[in-house]
């Protein structure tokens with residue numbers, strides 16, 4: 001995992017964290033859709049991808065390189081596996097952090113066979129020299145293998161057969177544009193609608209042979225923050241509860257009680273999210289307040305507040321990052337059962353998303 005990214009241990013502990021946790025892995029393999037038809041939601045991406053793959057198959061050529069971009073847990077790895085599956089092609093899996101030297105990538109690419117799919121997860125974390133090698137391989141199907149060291153080193157060009165790179169990134173903005181430009185197709189994954197999440201947990205319940213009712217599924221979906229990975233994780237917590245307390249029926253009451261027990265509220269806010277909102281409204285009158293001050297008030301690192309709690313609060317329209325600091329919106333006050341002060345609307349006119357705004 002990405003040890004260098006702040007607050008990750010907190011992320012993994014949290015039940016509503018979008019990133020993969022240790023107990024997700026075993027389940028995810030079983031719950032992953034294996035074909036495009038099984039993928040729920042993301043209709044546009046699914047149609048576009050189907051077209052790219054079908055056209056290549058019809059032409060008897062390899063498809064364009066594909067970049068999958070979007071927040072954690074929305075299905076990038078799933079789609080990469082499906083691409084290889086639909087092409088009946090072997091999938092070679094690697095990741096940006098694993099490719100620190102151009103030679104690491106050269107070693108992988110020099111073993112590629114015609115039509116292989118090379119999946120590079122977290123592609124934005126590759127080293128610069130490796131990126132440069134990748135451009136060339138993607139465009140010209142050629143890599144320069146460096147033989148020897150220092151001034152005597154020579155580059156031996158090596159042809160590689162046509163293949164397809166599937167890159168995945170949570171931070172498309174960090175990809176240098178020459179690399180981005182070499183992908184013929186970019187799929188931008190977006191957060192899921194509640195009805196799609198409901199379909200996803202219903203499907204997962206079927207695969208796990210669970211007795212999940214329609215309203216139970218809707219309840220879990222509503223608390224899943226638009227993210228299939230979270231939906232599947234909440235489903236497992238509700239299952240635990242149901243097995244022990246309700247004889248195995250995952251209905252609305254079981255879902256509600258279980259998720260309240262795990263401190264996931266009806267919008268999917270957890271303890272940290274609520275602590276941030278409460279501090280902002282109750283201790284700082286709704287702001288503006290600097291993020292560092294806010295972090296101290298909830299007893300967390302600034303990074304934890306900024307990267308774990310805030311993105312979803314901003315997405316919900318509960319918190320605004322203004323040049324003068326963080327501000328609670330009237331919706332946030334109301335979610336806490338508080339009355340927004342007069343003028344809460346006015347404060348928002350400072351702007352709504354200024355990353356790195358005053359702290």
Ligand SMILES: Nc1ncnc2c1ncn2[C@@H]1O[C@H](COP(=O)(O)OP(=O)(O)OP(=O)(O)O)[C@@H](O)[C@H]1O
Pocket residue numbers: 018019020027028029031032033038039040041042071072073074075076077078079170200228229232
């Ligand atoms: N469209 C979907 N339909 C059904 N299940 C899905 C869908 N998308 C994702 N999932 C489920 O969510 C889980 C997480 O998806 P996946 O691992 O593909 O996310 P990711 O985008 O690769 O995340 P990360 O950025 O952390 O690598 C999968 O195991 C799968 O069960």
Ligand SMILES: [Mg+2]
Pocket residue numbers: 076077078121168
């Ligand atoms: Mg992934």
